[in-house]
Amino acid sequence: MSGLYVHVPFCKNKCGYCGFYSATDAYDLTERYFDAVLKDLSARKRKKYETLYIGGGTPSSVSPVLLSVFLDRLFSAVGSDFTESTIEANPESLTADFLSVVKDFGFSRLSVGCQSTDESVLKLLGRIHGRNDIFRTAESARRLCPDTALNLDMIFDIPSVENSVQMKTLEDIVSISPEHVSAYSYSFDTEYLKNAEPCCESAFIEVKRSLEAAGYLKYEISNFARKGYESRHNIGYWMLNDYDGLGSAAWSLENYDGGRVLRGKVSDVAAYITDPTAYAETDRTEGVHALAQELVFGLRMLDGVDFSSLKYRYGDMLNIFNERIEKLVSEGMLTWQMEKLKITEKGELLLDSVQEFLWDCLP
Amino acid sequence: MGNENIRNFSIIAHIDHGKSTIADRLIEFTAAVDKRQMRDQILDSMDIERERGITVKAQTIRLNYKADDGNSYVLNLIDTPGHVDFTYEVSRSLAACEGALLVVDAAQGVEAQTIANAYMAVDQELDLIPVLNKIDLPSADPDKVKAEIEDIIGIDAADAVLASAKENIGTKEILEAIVKKIPAPVGDVAKPLKAMIVDSWYDSYLGVVVLLRVIDGELKAGDKIQFMSSKAERIVDAVGYFTPKPAKSDVIRAGEVGFMTASIKDIREIDIGDTVTNPRKPTEIPFPGFKKVKPVVFCGMYPVESGDYEDLRDALEKLSLNDSSITYEAESSAALGFGFRIGFLGLLHMEIIQERLEREFDLDLVSTAPTVVYRITKRNGEVIEIDNPAGMPDPTEIDFIEEPVIAATVILPEEYIGGVIQLLISRRGTQRNIKFISKTRAILEYTLPLAEVVMDFYDKLKSVSRGYASFDYEMDGYARGELVKLDILLNKDKVDALSIIVHKDQAFYKGRDLADKLKDVIHRQMFDIAIQAAVGNKILARTTVKAFRKNVTAKCYGGDITRKRKLLEKQKAGKKRMKNVGNVEIPQEAFLAVLKLGDGK
Ligand code: SF4
Numbered sequence: 016m017s018g019l020y021v022h023v024p025f026c027k028n029k030c031g032y033c034g035f036y037s038a039t040d041a042y043d044l045t046e047r048y049f050d051a052v053l054k055d056l057s058a059r060k061r062k063k064y065e066t067l068y069i070g071g072g073t074p075s076s077v078s079p080v081l082l083s084v085f086l087d088r089l090f091s092a093v094g095s096d097f098t099e100s101t102i103e104a105n106p107e108s109l110t111a112d113f114l115s116v117v118k119d120f121g122f123s124r125l126s127v128g129c130q131s132t133d134e135s136v137l138k139l140l141g142r143i144h145g146r147n148d149i150f151r152t153a154e155s156a157r158r159l160c161p162d163t164a165l166n167l168d169m170i171f172d173i174p175s176v177e178n179s180v181q182m183k184t185l186e187d188i189v190s191i192s193p194e195h196v197s198a199y200s201y202s203f204d205t206e207y208l209k210n211a212e213p214c215c216e217s218a219f220i221e222v223k224r225s226l227e228a229a230g231y232l233k234y235e236i237s238n239f240a241r242k243g244y245e246s247r248h249n250i251g252y253w254m255l256n257d258y259d260g261l262g263s264a265a266w267s268l269e270n271y272d273g274g275r276v277l278r279g280k281v282s283d284v285a286a287y288i289t290d291p292t293a294y295a296e297t298d299r300t301e302g303v304h305a306l307a308q309e310l311v312f313g314l315r316m317l318d319g320v321d322f323s324s325l326k327y328r329y330g331d332m333l334n335i336f337n338e339r340i341e342k343l344v345s346e347g348m349l350t351w352q353m354e355k356l357k358i359t360e361k362g363e364l365l366l367d368s369v370q371e372f373l374w375d376c377l378p
Numbered sequence: 379m380g381n382e383n384i385r386n387f388s389i390i391a392h393i394d395h396g397k398s399t400i401a402d403r404l405i406e407f408t409a410a411v412d413k414r415q416m417r418d419q420i421l422d423s424m425d426i427e428r429e430r431g432i433t434v435k436a437q438t439i440r441l442n443y444k445a446d447d448g449n450s451y452v453l454n455l456i457d458t459p460g461h462v463d464f465t466y467e468v469s470r471s472l473a474a475c476e477g478a479l480l481v482v483d484a485a486q487g488v489e490a491q492t493i494a495n496a497y498m499a500v501d502q503e504l505d506l507i508p509v510l511n512k513i514d515l516p517s518a519d520p521d522k523v524k525a526e527i528e529d530i531i532g533i534d535a536a537d538a539v540l541a542s543a544k545e546n547i548g549t550k551e552i553l554e555a556i557v558k559k560i561p562a563p564v565g566d567v568a569k570p571l572k573a574m575i576v577d578s579w580y581d582s583y584l585g586v587v588v589l590l591r592v593i594d595g596e597l598k599a600g601d602k603i604q605f606m607s608s609k610a611e612r613i614v615d616a617v618g619y620f621t622p623k624p625a626k627s628d629v630i631r632a633g634e635v636g637f638m639t640a641s642i643k644d645i646r647e648i649d650i651g652d653t654v655t656n657p658r659k660p661t662e663i664p665f666p667g668f669k670k671v672k673p674v675v676f677c678g679m680y681p682v683e684s685g686d687y688e689d690l691r692d693a694l695e696k697l698s699l700n701d702s703s704i705t706y707e708a709e710s711s712a713a714l715g716f717g718f719r720i721g722f723l724g725l726l727h728m729e730i731i732q733e734r735l736e737r738e739f740d741l742d743l744v745s746t747a748p749t750v751v752y753r754i755t756k757r758n759g760e761v762i763e764i765d766n767p768a769g770m771p772d773p774t775e776i777d778f779i780e781e782p783v784i785a786a787t788v789i790l791p792e793e794y795i796g797g798v799i800q801l802l803i804s805r806r807g808t809q810r811n812i813k814f815i816s817k818t819r820a821i822l823e824y825t826l827p828l829a830e831v832v833m834d835f836y837d838k839l840k841s842v843s844r845g846y847a848s849f850d851y852e853m854d855g856y857a858r859g860e861l862v863k864l865d866i867l868l869n870k871d872k873v874d875a876l877s878i879i880v881h882k883d884q885a886f887y888k889g890r891d892l893a894d895k896l897k898d899v900i901h902r903q904m905f906d907i908a909i910q911a912a913v914g915n916k917i918l919a920r921t922t923v924k925a926f927r928k929n930v931t932a933k934c935y936g937g938d939i940t941r942k943r944k945l946l947e948k949q950k951a952g953k954k955r956m957k958n959v960g961n962v963e964i965p966q967e968a969f970l971a972v973l974k975l976g977d978g979k
Contacts, residue, residue: 266940
């Protein structure tokens, strides 16, 4: 299993809460940027990928002509028979032209960043689309790309936003009937809203219940899908499978015997264009730390972490966690299902602490 | 040069009454130090001394002064530590002098340490010169303070020098008084060598340096000497004076104060108060020596990282080269792992050592609450001493327990008497005497268990008296006490490092208070944490730190994996000072929470 990720680091406007790298004033570099991405690709060892993900930034915000020229060249380099291919879009730029690119290149998933269906919340977040854009573009996506599965993103637990407002968003999203929903609890990737009063308890459980009631299965801490529509590409991240990330601020992961290495590109479009094959950061993890990484990320998946596989690969190293896992199981935060260690609902609510607790017993 | 032009003197004072600044002015005036080199409080050479404004080790400096009578004098200033923990060093320094300046703040008047130090000097038959410092302050009342000195200490204060070290007033007058009022040392250069060891310390350039007061005879490089108590013999490498930097000289003679080096590797070979003599021609009457000081306060210190254990051992080894008064012994704790039980002369001494270990040796330490040495007589007649509550035998084996007591002196304005007496009573004090030293100030004399002073006493005293009460004490033997060991259990596991020994009558409220304090410092974790306080099997108090219920996690995609790892590492590093006991993270403050126990209402 291996995935290919392409980062399209352009946005029309920067949302306050967003921690991803993107530039609002670099559209004139689009063409050169795509050239650089292809150069970046040519330096990679791997020539074949199971999944493709074009993310951002806002891939739908660049010129559809340049985008399709790029995809054409990309596909001729790595082929087009992916088991899953996803492209991200935002409602304000989800045009018919963009949708024809989605269709032409056979994307199997279209992921749309809605975040909220409430006008004032959209403003608060710094989004530049309105409530109606969401319904309108979802409808045209269905019409023009009937074979493409739809994912909608939403954010809950936004500081100062009433619970009823976010539950209305959830209801609206369910009414569109996408195949997949990503529902994120607001996280402080930036300082934005850091000092705002949270107006209520986390809606985590309520969100989960509503989506499950609407027929979505929760398969990861923030991700829900109708059966068979889970994002394989993203599952690859949580299972720490290999992936190549192309583009500015993109990361790649490579497993090797005894560890893994993550490499990141510079978070600067212009700098990336100058030297697209260089890495700005390298993060190597080996031995018991590599094991711990698999354990803590794997717990995001509700299907759990397969200990028979961990035992096979890491052997006795695994014992270091025994006492703490036992404690977490006795506290009802983890549970065993055959050889799989799974997070319980009580544990889901405290996943960060569970991860911390496990990580802290590393040498 | 004969003895008649030598004066050996100390300066004694209550803390903050200006001892060090007076010393600075004297040094400046006699230009022993270049103006440009002059730093404030030049005698305090350790960083920590400088920061805290107190002197820990005795220091000495030789001043040359041309007096109004036209003669030149050598004035040896032997500085004394200014804190009750180091009283023994004061008495050692005084033994090397014929006189002392008794510095008293002209606004505050006589305080507890003024009395303690002055009595010590009077006992050693020193001539005292009262110096009223800070007379420039608007609140200065020299007449009242003179009367206090006469009433309480019983010396004539009519000729007290009025000074302000800050404004450089009275400096020359002090120097003149030293020359006129302090007798020249008696002693005979012709007699066999007799020199008293005033202090010794380790210097990274010179090795072990021995500070001596030569009583009879003289001492030169190359001389063969003997330490009379150990009978060890050495060849002298060098002798000299402090100016204040060590300056070698050819000889030091009867009446003088100076240093000697003699290829001594280990400071522990030197007994302070021992007599140095000539082995072929020993002095007939050695100096009587000093009682060896014993640590009275103990605490456990543990490296946060268990791998730092050896580093801590090395650091203690090095520190004890400089400070032979600390003792240390390896110990282990189920909660804290391997560490040391360290003995100190008092609480301040403990803080200083702890700070030096962390600062100079870059160690992260967890310390347990300080305790005193309990003497336990078992039913089988065996007597043991314990300096760690964990070492307390089973109550059924104990016949009785004794604890160290102190004779305490508190001087305070009358309006605080009620509050302070209440505090002393709550600390199991018994009154020995109370008397007024002026219309508005009184002296309280109390007997108190030392353990009660070790626990947060100074802060309490300060707050009930708004800082106006001064306190001093001396050890006063042992007394029986109805004492029990109070244990703390976290999730039913006993945490040995949190046990304390308390009076039976205090066990209940101290147990409750400690459980509450721990609840405050142990932050909410993923699990409920049950805190219990118990004596034996009896639970006296219980409380729970509730688990937090939610901390919903962030999203995580390709670029977030490294970020998350870094976050986990950072969080882990943030817990460095925490100890993990039965899956409960205990912050360092928890081990000191016991210090902040209230006085029971
Ligand atoms: S949330 Fe999306 S649209 Fe907003 S700044 Fe981030 S990448 Fe751009």
